[in-house]
Structures are given as structure tokens and as C-alpha cells.
Amino acid sequence: xxxxxxxxxxxxxxxxxxxxxxxxxxxxxxxxxxxxxxxxxxxxxxxxxxxxxxxxxxxxxxxxxxxxxxxxxxxxxxxxxxxxxxxxxxxxxxxxxxxxxxxxxxxxxxxxxxxxxxxxxxxxxxxxxxxxxxx
Numbered sequence: 001x002x003x004x005x006x007x008x009x010x011x012x013x014x015x016x017x018x019x020x021x022x023x024x025x026x027x028x029x030x031x032x033x034x035x036x037x038x039x040x041x042x043x044x045x046x047x048x049x050x051x052x053x054x055x056x057x058x059x060x061x062x063x064x065x066x067x068x069x070x071x072x073x074x075x076x077x078x079x080x081x082x083x084x085x086x087x088x089x090x091x092x093x094x095x096x097x098x099x100x101x102x103x104x105x106x107x108x109x110x111x112x113x114x115x116x117x118x119x120x121x122x123x124x125x126x127x128x129x130x131x132x133x134x135x
Contacts, residue, residue, distance in 0.1 A: 054066060055073040062070045074080070096106025119126075 052061075054062070054070055057070065059070075075083075092106070096102075096109065
């Protein structure tokens with residue numbers, strides 16, 4: 001099967017044209033160390049990620065016992081807090097607002113968050129009205 005004209009093809013796709021040169025063999029990477037490769041323990045993959053420092057971990061990757069020391073390493077200066085808000089806003093904007101086929105998902109999340117936040121702010125007034133309603 002020949003792809004249509006102008007279609008992007010996979011690098012291993014071969015056309016039946018005589019002027020197409022065969023793909024070169026993949027180059028192997030030179031070893032950076034002179035040590036022999038260490039055996040991989042069972043249950044681990046060869047491409048295991050290097051260990052991440054606790055201060056560079058995301059909140060979802062921190063274990064419960066490490067939470068106190070992780071919080072102590074955070075930057076609670078006004079600049080650090082503004083940087084965290086800026087990163088969170090850009091992550092939210094790029095994930096839910098700045099998309100090709102957008103929907104109401106991102107805006108409805110902001111609206112739901114606003115409703116919950118305003119309820120929390122006015123809860124002290126609302127709880128006093130519960131008892132006065134029928135008396």
C-alpha cells in the first residue's frame with residue numbers, strides 16, 4: 001500500500017522508487033564510563049530513573065512520612081508563593097483553556113471552585129441562619 005501524495009510517512013516506510021536510499025543502520029552510543037555494566041535487579045527495568053531529591057519532588061510523589069521535611073524545603077517567601085501561583089496558572093491555562101478543541105470543562109472548574117470558595121467564606125454567616133430560620 002502506497003501512502004497518498006504529501007502524506008507524512010514513518011521513517012521505516014519504504015517506497016517502491018529507485019531513487020530512495022536505504023536507511024542507515026542506527027548508531028550505537030559510546031559508553032561514558034569504563035566500568036562494566038551492572039546487572040539489573042529483578043523487578044526493575046533497565047531504564048530506571050535516577051533518584052529525585054526530596055526538594056524536587058512533586059506533592060503527589062511525596063510519601064506521608066516525608067511530608068514534613070518536604071514542606072520545610074518549600075519557598076514560602078512572597079516571591080516563591082507568586083512563582084507557585086504563576087506555575088499553577090500556566091499549567092491550568094495550557095491544559096484546559098489553551099487547547100484546540102476546547103469545551104466547558106475548564107471554565108466550569110473555575111466556576112465550581114469559585115462557588116466552593118465563596119461558600120467557605122460565608123459559612124460563618126450561613127450557620128447562624130440555620131437556627132434562626134423557623135424561630
